[in-house]
Amino acid sequence: MNPPLLRVENIAKQYVRGLLRPQVTFDLNADFEVARPAVVGVLGPNGSGKTTLFELMTGSNLPSAGRVLVNGQDIHRVRTRERDRLAIHYHQSYQLRSFQRNRPNFMLDHAASDSPLVHLFDEPQFNTQDGYIGFMLDFFRSLKSRGRLVFLCLHPNEPYHIDILRQSCERFIFVQKGRVTQLPDFDALMGDERVRAYLGAAAAPQGRGTLELKQTATTRNG
Structure with missing residues (x-):
């Protein structure tokens, strides 16, 4: 039986301030898995822990507890230069994130994949002109069709x-506030009171097809 494509297993990250009287200033906790290729939306207020979660999932931030398994391999036990063969984090303008490690690279494993299995897009800047949104949505679908897992944070x-x-x-x-909640579909997302409070006016019902997405030539031509 194949392992899930991604398993975030009891991950915790704490930031502490003060040496004599340490105080926890931020606490993130997550436990979930995505078994198969998919496109997963990620939302939450600024400062809630979304980027920290992405950094933990790609091995650029060390967890306080727990582990992240990509196709069964613990990403924090993989050599830093090879972690982007498992999961890659595109932060806003698509610059790549650096990596942290707690042991020398020669003591870490080689990645079991040659190219990223998990792609994390962290608040990409969507351009409404010239069909760019349609191009990006086609790109997400293409990654999924090739067996990849996509996270889209907006x-x-x-x-x-x-x-x-x-x-x-x-x-x-x-x-929200370091707590990670899974929602199975768009209706469940929009029906969650916390999500609606966060979205405010943006949570008002939208007519189907309110956004006319220009498709790429590849999509138009099949």
Whole structure:
């Protein structure tokens, strides 16, 4: 039986301030898995822990507890230069994140994959002109069709951002104050009171097809 594509197993990350009287200033906890290729939407207020979660999932941040398994391999036990063969984090303008390790590389394992299995897009800047959104949605679908897992993190400050999530994502994760909640589909997302409070006016019902996404030539031509 094949392992799940991603398993975030009792991951915790604490940031502590003070040496004599240490105080926990931030505490993130997550436990979930995604067994098969999918496009997963990620939402949550600023400072809630979304980027920290992505950093833990790609091995660029060391957990306080728990582990992250990509196709059965613990990413924090993989050599730092090879971790992006398992999971890769595109932060906003698509720069790549650095890596942290707690032991020398020669004591770590080689990645079991030659190319990323998990792709994490952290608040990409969607351009509404020239069919760019359609191109990106096609790209997410293409990654999924090739057996990859895609996470799309958005901070919906425009109505069309809700349409992007609805049209591209089949399941969702909501992060608030370091707590990670899974939601099985778009209706469950929009029915969650915490999500609606976070979205505010953006949570107002949108008409189907309110965003006219220009498709790429490849999609138009089959």
